[in-house]
Amino acid sequence: MSEKSLFGTDGIRGIAGEGWLSPERVNHIGRCIGEMLQRNPAALHSSERAFPGIRGRRRSLEGGGKIIIGRDPRQSGPGIQAALEEGLAARGVGVIDIGIAPTPVVAMLGALWNCELGVVISASHNPPAHNGIKLFASNGLKVPDSGEIELEKIILNGERRGAASTPGERTEAHDYFRDYFSFVRDVCLEGRGLDSVKLVLDCANGAQAVLAPRLLRELGADVIALNCRTDGANINRDCGALYPEALADHVRKHSAHLGISFDGDGDRAMFVDETGRVRDGDFVLAVCAGYLKAKGSLPGNAVVTTVMANLGLEVALREAGIDMVRTQVGDRYVVEEMLRRGCLLGGEQSGHILFLDRSNTGDGVITALSLLRVMLETGRSLSALCEGMRKYPQILINVPVREKVPLEKIPAVMEKTNYINENLADKARLVLRYSGTENKARVMLEGSDRAEIEALANEIARAIETEIGA
Known part of the structure; x- marks a missing residue:
């Protein structure tokens, strides 16, 4: 397979307004995505796997377009989105704009609403001046390397077709909370609430700033929410998943059961246990793998992670009789290996955890609810659940x-x-x-x-x- 030059491990990234994120080039990218959908839409998909948990829920929005677009709160987001939409409209491609939304919400709603493609405008955990464009297939999986390579060829070599005779239409659907809420409640908790659970959230001044506190409160939790000021210039700044240590004092101060620290686009989470100790994705994988194995719900008896996973995770899983498989860094490669092996649990030390029986992409809220479910069903604190794993320096x-x-x-x-x-x-x-x-x-x-x-x-x-x- 050819090497990618424009797309990285998670879409196109850069300084907003410069290079491939200048308005003219973003417009061009939008036109080329439109051409790709007309020329070879199948190349944007890597698997026939459906998005889990939405059977019986799927529907098409009235007047809805082919592409769903969401973004994080960065100041550059609206301009990039406008340029992209203009390019798509010129190729006759309609869009559904859901406004500020976590990455996994775009992936899930794209599948639920029968969209052909999902687009997220975000630079995840990167600084506020950065931004990016990443693509999801209609089933919520990231567009495969092969699809990005083919799209790159169109972008770099120029379009072959002219503008469409009828421009694509734009639909706004900013009130998506109920669709997402009912989905995660059913697939993660199966009717169980979070009454008597106290949580402290660090929302990174990002895409989870409104959604996560509201959702967890409606599930019954007592929520203290931090870093929810989405002015677009403070996303990830000394807060969020890159700085989980900042949450520890708040967890101890409020005697909380758990601290949850999201990244800027909300697809991953780091945790702080009730003692104030940070627990990263390696601990989450160890805890959830042990729980699922005990229930007979760990297909393949394996967990897929990356070369960055701590040796302590490998030792803990081995002692529990569970295999560990490493891939190169990038959640897309973890997912590909999980699908190849038939595994349901995988992820990265950075807090990007994948439960393929609940979502086709990493979701910080789903990770948090899944971990809380283990705590509630076992009656054990997170610190107690983590006792079986020792991190190596x-x-x-x-x-x-x-x-x-x-x-x-x-x-x-x-x-x-x-x-x-x-x-x-x-x-x-x-x-x-x-x-x-x-x-x-x-x-x-x-x-x-x-x-x-x-x-x-x-x-x-x-x-x-x-x-x-x-």
């Missing part, structure tokens, strides 16, 4: 770079890599990679001796910075 360093040359071509990096492979093969694990959404190299090293791996990780990071640092 892990160092992660992000190095800003000016270009992405193969890391194996940097002699000083390879010298340290070879040293680790030859001397610490059974004591440490090294992962070197570039970010798929930013100009950064990531150095991840884990092992039993924190001082040793921290020193080695810093040496590798300095070598990268010396050679190609920004």
Whole structure:
């Protein structure tokens, strides 16, 4: 398969208003998406798998278009959306605008409302000045690499067809709460409420700022909601899933059962237990895998995660008699492997968790409700449920770079890599990679001796910075 140059691991990303996110180019992207839907719509789909839990609920909105569009609250979002819609309309493609909405809501409603494609305008956990465009197939799965590559060819080589004789129409559907609420209530809790549960939320000043507090309150929870000021300039700023430690004091102060920290577009969540300790996606996978196995509900007896998962997760799952499968970083690759193996549970250390019997994409609210269900049904706190897993020291360093040359071509990096492979093969694990959404190299090293791996990780990071640092 050809390499992608425009699409990263999670769509097109960049500084809003620049490069491929300038108004002219976004308009062009919209026109090319329209051409792709006319020329080869099947290429935008990777699986015939239906979106779980919506049988009997599906319907088409009156006057609804082919594409559903949602966005996070970034200031640049409306302008990017307007340019994209203008390009789509020129190709005769109608859109349903749902306004500010978490990424998983767009994926779910696109399937529920019989749309051909879902578009999310967001840069997820990235800073406010960034933005992006990511695409979902009609069943809520992300458009596959092969589809993005074909779309890239149209974008980079130019359109072949002219404007449509009739422009596409635009429909607004901002009042989507009830459709999403009834769906997650039924698939995650099966009628159970959250009465007597106290939660503290960090909504990252992002797409979950209105939805998550309202939904959890309607389920009966006592909710203290933080960082819900969506002015578009403060999304992810010192808050949210990248800064879960900031939530710990609030959880202890309010004697809450659980703290939930969302990222900017709401597709992942990090947690803080009742003692104030941060619990990432590795802990969530360990807890949920053990619970599902005990119920006989873990198909394939396996959990799919990425190369970034902590060795402690692998050990905990092995001791529980559960297999662990690693993929490259990116939830799309986790999902692909889950579908190939018939697994229902997978995800990433970053808090992007996938329950394929409940959704076809990561959903921070579904992850939180699924974890709460385990706590309620077992009668155990999150700290107690996490006792079966011990994290190995892990160092992660992000190095800003000016270009992405193969890391194996940097002699000083390879010298340290070879040293680790030859001397610490059974004591440490090294992962070197570039970010798929930013100009950064990531150095991840884990092992039993924190001082040793921290020193080695810093040496590798300095070598990268010396050679190609920004």
